[in-house]
Amino acid sequence: MAADTHRFVTLGRVEEGVYVATNARGNELRFGSNDPDGFSPVELLMAAIAGCSAIDVDIVTGRRSPAETFQARVDATYVRDDTGNSLDDITLTIDVTFPVGGRGDAAREILPRTVARSHDRLCTVTRTIELGRQVRTVVVEP
Structure with missing residues (x-):
């Protein structure tokens, strides 16, 4: 797959049910089923x-x-x-x-x-x- 068409997001666990997604540009989004303030x-x-x-x-x-x-x-x-x-x-x-x-x-x-x-x-x-x-x-x- 050519580099300009490949997309990815990585996901790290903060704690049970709470995660941080990071995109290729280094931006982060916290979310999860146990994150009361998140999506x-x-x-x-x-x-x-x-x-x-x-x-x-x-x-x-x-x-x-x-x-x-x-x-x-x-x-x-x-x-x-x-x-x-x-x-x-x-x-x-x-x-x-x-x-x-x-x-x-x-x-x-x-x-x-x-x-x-x-x-x-x-x-x-x-x-x-x-x-x-x-x-x-x-x-x-x-």
């Missing part, structure tokens, strides 16, 4: 869905006009059944307003097409989920 892994997945499309939408519409307000929200149903745990009925809602006038009108006009393009082609997170990519697990033994 759970499921919440991080939901944030990744929202964040990925938000970036696409903000950049493309921002070329026409900066948004006056911008919020993205992901809702989902947590499912526990005999096949295992998962999320279902995942809905991304993007709520953005632009100023009155020509530039704002241009941003509003391109917004639906930009959201659709992000969902259908650009957002790596949503595309990966919808394509149902497999996750290979490797255990390193001493």
Whole structure:
């Protein structure tokens, strides 16, 4: 795999149920099921869905006009059944307003097409989920 296409995140354990993820640039994110102030892994997945499309939408519409307000929200149903745990009925809602006038009108006009393009082609997170990519697990033994 070429160096420009490879992505990685490492994970270190702080204590039981609390972890720190570190990306290739050295940025850290603390999270876990026992971190009362942090995100759970499921919440991080939901944030990744929202964040990925938000970036696409903000950049493309921002070329026409900066948004006056911008919020993205992901809702989902947590499912526990005999096949295992998962999320279902995942809905991304993007709520953005632009100023009155020509530039704002241009941003509003391109917004639906930009959201659709992000969902259908650009957002790596949503595309990966919808394509149902497999996750290979490797255990390193001493």
